[in-house]
Amino acid sequence: MFALSEDMDSLPDVYKLLSEELKGSGAVVLMPDSEGYGASIKRWSEHCEKRARAVVLPTTPSHVSTTLSFIRTHEIPFVVRGGGHSTSGSSSIEDGLVIDLSKMRNVTVDAEARTITAEGGTIWEDVDVEAAKFGLATVGGTVNHTGVGGLTLGGGYGYLSGRYGLTIDNLLAVDIVLASGELVRASKEENADLFWAVRGAGQNFGVVTAFVFKAYPQPDPVFAGTLVFLAEKLPGIVEFANKFHTANDGNQVLLWGFSCPPPLKAPVVLTQIFHNGDEAFAKTFFADLLALGPVVDTTAMVPYEKLNALLNPTAGFDGRKLFGGGAFKLPLSPVFVQALLGDFLDFISERDRMNESLMLFETVPYKKVVQVSNEAMSFSNRGDYYNVATCFKWFDPKLDAEIRDFSRALLKKASQAAGVIQDSAIRSVEGVGTYGNYSESDTPASEIYGSNAKKLAELKHKYDPDNLFSRGMRLVPRPVVVVN
Numbered sequence: 192m193f194a195l196s197e198d199m200d201s202l203p204d205v206y207k208l209l210s211e212e213l214k215g216s217g218a219v220v221l222m223p224d225s226e227g228y229g230a231s232i233k234r235w236s237e238h239c240e241k242r243a244r245a246v247v248l249p250t251t252p253s254h255v256s257t258t259l260s261f262i263r264t265h266e267i268p269f270v271v272r273g274g275g276h277s278t279s280g281s282s283s284i285e286d287g288l289v290i291d292l293s294k295m296r297n298v299t300v301d302a303e304a305r306t307i308t309a310e311g312g313t314i315w316e317d318v319d320v321e322a323a324k325f326g327l328a329t330v331g332g333t334v335n336h337t338g339v340g341g342l343t344l345g346g347g348y349g350y351l352s353g354r355y356g357l358t359i360d361n362l363l364a365v366d367i368v369l370a371s372g373e374l375v376r377a378s379k380e381e382n383a384d385l386f387w388a389v390r391g392a393g394q395n396f397g398v399v400t401a402f403v404f405k406a407y408p409q410p411d412p413v414f415a416g417t418l419v420f421l422a423e424k425l426p427g428i429v430e431f432a433n434k435f436h437t438a439n440d441g442n443q444v445l446l447w448g449f450s451c452p453p454p455l456k457a458p459v460v461l462t463q464i465f466h467n468g469d470e471a472f473a474k475t476f477f478a479d480l481l482a483l484g485p486v487v488d489t490t491a492m493v494p495y496e497k498l499n500a501l502l503n504p505t506a507g508f509d510g511r512k513l514f515g516g517g518a519f520k521l522p523l524s525p526v527f528v529q530a531l532l533g534d535f536l537d538f539i540s541e542r543d544r545m546n547e548s549l550m551l552f553e554t555v556p557y558k559k560v561v562q563v564s565n566e567a568m569s570f571s572n573r574g575d576y577y578n579v580a581t582c583f584k585w586f587d588p589k590l591d592a593e594i595r596d597f598s599r600a601l602l603k604k605a606s607q608a609a610g611v612i613q614d615s616a617i618r619s620v621e622g623v624g625t626y627g628n629y630s631e632s633d634t635p636a637s638e639i640y641g642s643n644a645k646k647l648a649e650l651k652h653k654y655d656p657d658n659l660f661s662r663g664m665r666l667v668p669r670p671v672v673v674v675n
């Protein structure tokens with residue numbers, strides 16, 4: 192299992208030392224010339240692929256502890272990789288070490304207690320498939336190759352959120368290796384302040400080696416699929432979304448937005464619909480949308496464990512990508528959304544190979560989500576609004592900066608004009624209006640955590656006083672790192 196470089200003398204000493212320290216333990220250490228190194232630095236977005244000096248693949252929490260102790264002693268810059276899907280670059284590094292959790296993907300289900308325990312490197316497919324064997328499910332992401340780690344630690348929205356809340360609302364405990372190298376459990380009963388911090392800002396507090404989730408019976412198939420409409424149908428779709436806002440009972444989801452996907456690369460409105468129940472009810476519930484005449488309709492009854500795979504084909508690993516997040520309220524004016532579509536199309540059509548970019552209005556019912564206050568956990572994005580996301584995809588690195596600027600401006604326009612007030616004075620009441628998992632890592636902590644940012648900084652001093660975990664959202668100023 193142990194993969195050492197052929198030419199150890201050419202490696203920086205510190206990484207060679209770490210290889211020796213972990214030798215024979217069952218952990219894999221990859222160097223740039225090791226077999227498998229190239230695959231290990233791949234990320235969902237190409238611009239997040241960075242040539243780390245070494246990649247450690249632990250298989251046990253004690254490997255993580257040993258690696259963190261080593262990192263502390265030698266002051267090595269490092270990142271943690273879960274599913275590798277963040278577009279902020281927080282799980283990759285050029286001049287340092289990756290702790291890659293992808294060999295820690297076991298899932299165990301306690302059917303009687305209705306809990307699911309997922310190791311730190313699992314992806315949602317692992318969880319969905321294993322839980323389904325027991326007729327159970329929890330709130331997971333809508334693309335099943337996304338990591339359980341990053342998605343959960345930042346909050347977590349899914350098709351089941353309307354019924355059961357966020358992923359973190361269903362998190363019962365984590366096993367986490369702290370900066371000190373100590374493995375602890377955090378839950379409502381043990382290290383409750385750490386558990387508060389982990390649910391929204393977990394990436395900043397340690398390496399989570401196991402997540403324990405509450406599970407729910409989900410024995411029956413669900414109705415779901417994609418409807419593609421010509422862009423001229425946008426006003427009708429906005430009207431439908433406005434009705435959906437009051438008509439849903441928490442068992443439906445409507446994702447809708449614009450893109451110019453292949454093969455035609457012409458503007459279309461994409462919708463993804465979901466109903467946790469039978470087809471007859473779903474067809475009646477979505478009748479006004481279906482009556483608009485989609486040019487593509489893939490809706491069908493599917494087993495729950497296949498649900499989060501439906502969008503996988505639209506979320507391939509090629510190209511550079513950038514997620515951005517804002518918020519919108521319903522009802523929306525069709526004229527206003529038409530203007531956003533115009534801005535979006537003008538930008539992507541004037542630049543090369545940006546047609547697969549997407550602006551998505553995630554109409555995931557929030558009644559259940561707002562039953563928990565913004566003070567109950569560090570997560571602060573609960574309010575009377577929905578998330579709107581941009582996911583830009585491009586290939587030319589020269590476009591990076593202008594895409595970032597445009598994404599921010601478009602989301603600001605969508606959020607402000609749609610009535611979500613981005614004002615720090617009301618944040619603790621209404622939520623910040625920005626989902627941390629869609630944000631870049633240089634976003635100020637107050638924009639993601641609102642009035643919880645202060646308590647997070649205090650807890651950071653308690654649990655990670657040297658700010659070892661400094662690559663995700665910046666809760667305290669970054670340390671100056673010595674590169675060996």
Ligand SMILES: Cc1cc2nc3c(=O)[nH]c(=O)nc-3n(C[C@H](O)[C@H](O)[C@H](O)COP(=O)(O)OP(=O)(O)OC[C@H]3O[C@@H](n4cnc5c(N)ncnc54)[C@H](O)[C@@H]3O)c2cc1C
Nearest residue numbers: 271273274275276277282311333338340341342347348399
């Ligand atoms: C195609 C796609 C679909 C998505 N769909 C959804 C969705 O339906 N719902 C939703 O809420 N979000 C969704 N997201 C956003 C998603 O939540 C974030 O991109 C998230 O960061 C992905 O987590 P990851 O583990 O794959 O990423 P990574 O890049 O591996 O990690 C992200 C951050 O979490 C840290 N991290 C990961 N695992 C651990 C761990 N075990 N311990 C400590 N730190 C860890 C990393 O260090 C990094 O800072 C989607 C993203 C993509 C790309």
